[in-house]
Amino acid sequence: MKNDTKLQKISISNKFCSFKSSIHQKILKKCISVSIKIFYLFIYYYYYYYFFFNRLWQRRGVVFLSVVLFSLFSMAYSVEGEHQQYVQYLEKKFLWCAYWVGLGILSSVGLGTGLHTFLLYLGPHIASVTLAAYECGSVNFPEPPYPAQIMCPEEEVLQESISLWTIMSKVRLEACMWGAGTAIGELPPYFMARAARLSGADPDDEDYEEFEEMLEQAQSAQDFATRGKLAVQNMVQKVGFFGILACASIPNPLFDLAGITCGHFLIPFWTFFGATLIGKAIIKMHIQKLFVIITFSKHIVEQMVSLIGIIPGIGASLQKPFREYLEAQRAKLHNPAGDGAAAGESWLSWVFEKVVLVMVCYFILSIINSMAQSYAKRLQQKKYSEEKMK
Template structure:
């Protein structure tokens, strides 16, 4: 592993010395260096350099854990308060008494909401590489509730979290009209929590771009560099996707809250760049997050529930089999992506350290 790490660093040193010997200009040297650095980082993937990639992944994990520990120590007051609250809940949870009924109810509700918020976060994180959990989880859930409502003739079956099977109320028969609004009221909690999760998943790009704008953008950050190039070149671009991205950027920049709300309220694959756009132009946090939360958790949620209600007549067993296989593939993809990304992050640390050492010489 050490030998692979040395080859990575040595491959960075040799071309730089050769460029100086050729007498290239400073700008050319910087461009060449950035291209070489990027190419070397992208080579740190499991299927090309497995040993070095795993080695760097473990080292980056240790660094992240150390940084997290330092941040928690700096906020030790809040951490102690959080631990105190958790201790009180733990005592209430383990102590017998009449309050146990409410404790169990709150526990089920919390876990159920956390489950759907987590799926929503997975659906939006990763700048377009997120797991589409609406198609895999929320959509089928709405369809199963709709099918159960028509089968039972009522929506008066147990509230979530449901058992393995939705049990019809005793007596059966049609005692109410099944409509879009009755189904929507039955799945509103899950859909709202999922929408809130998708809004939370848009925060990392926002904070990244905001911090880069305030402190000076890192010229070697690919995500931020891609965004800057898009802003510079989209004016003369002819392709639809680039112009559509520019349109989203203009709407968010000029209209503000209502522009973000409009973009977040419709199924919009280009909304991935909205967080970077708002962070780049220093849009206030609550303007961005508030509009995103309202758009995704309320407006967009009702639209998607309505569309699912209109097209729920699906072979559930066939779909569930496909969903299981897709989920398994996507989970493997995300694990591999995380390992590669963290290894590349550590490789970038080595490059930055080497460049700093060169400047001091």
């Protein structure tokens, strides 16, 4: 009996020792695993920072010049003196340019679902400058309040010969900045397609998947839209810089496909972005400016208002608010503090504000909807892969 008890104690002791040993082994394996992971992370970050600082060192001249310029600008901005008027002028110009670049990015980013900021902001701005130029006989609007508010010059000025070129020169900066913003907004499709081609991974993007399907079914394409997309793709792929320039210079809804095509076929970045920037910020922007200026020139606007009155039944009632609005705007240019503008502009201004609000809400909802669809698609793919592994 005593021997059995002793054997049981020895057995329990051995089991405890083996259990303790297994725990020690698991802890040791865990420690080794964690140590290896830490080692790999250390190596990764070491090489990352090594290559990062090595690249900075290779471009030390540019880095040094950037640091010096940034320090000088910071000192000039913070130190009081007579130079502050120039600093404030440059600051205003920079913020003005950044405002239009941002609107341009919003207009083109999102693969066709962008906010149409030309119709909502730049177009009305060019139209206002055009109407004011013909009414004032000059484009030398006092600054400030221009560009926040347009006023005719207070001093007597000789009536200038207002030409298309004069008005185009007045709005060139904001128009070119907006065009540059639209060019920057075309970069996400390019980088997405380029990264997908280099890595071979699925970018989880409907437009890219549609592009790949279009390439696979190129021979059997029958509908007009698909043939148009294939024509853009062939032009960009075969002609290169000038093909991209042609697509970017002409207003068309298929240019997003050009960005995906350039990324997919690994066209160099500066070839794509250079052609896009020249096409959108210079050529296309001047075409759009010219169209708006001609449309809102004085005699064209008067003819359009007169034509509204010809509409049977409702012509006279529609014509009246437009005439009142134009008269109020003319009065406001000469007397911005007057009371005549408020009543005349209320109806059309209210409608335009609501249109802008609706379009902004639609833009936000389209972004949320796109994000929700992408998230649902990822969940579905994850669920499908888990079921396939079982």
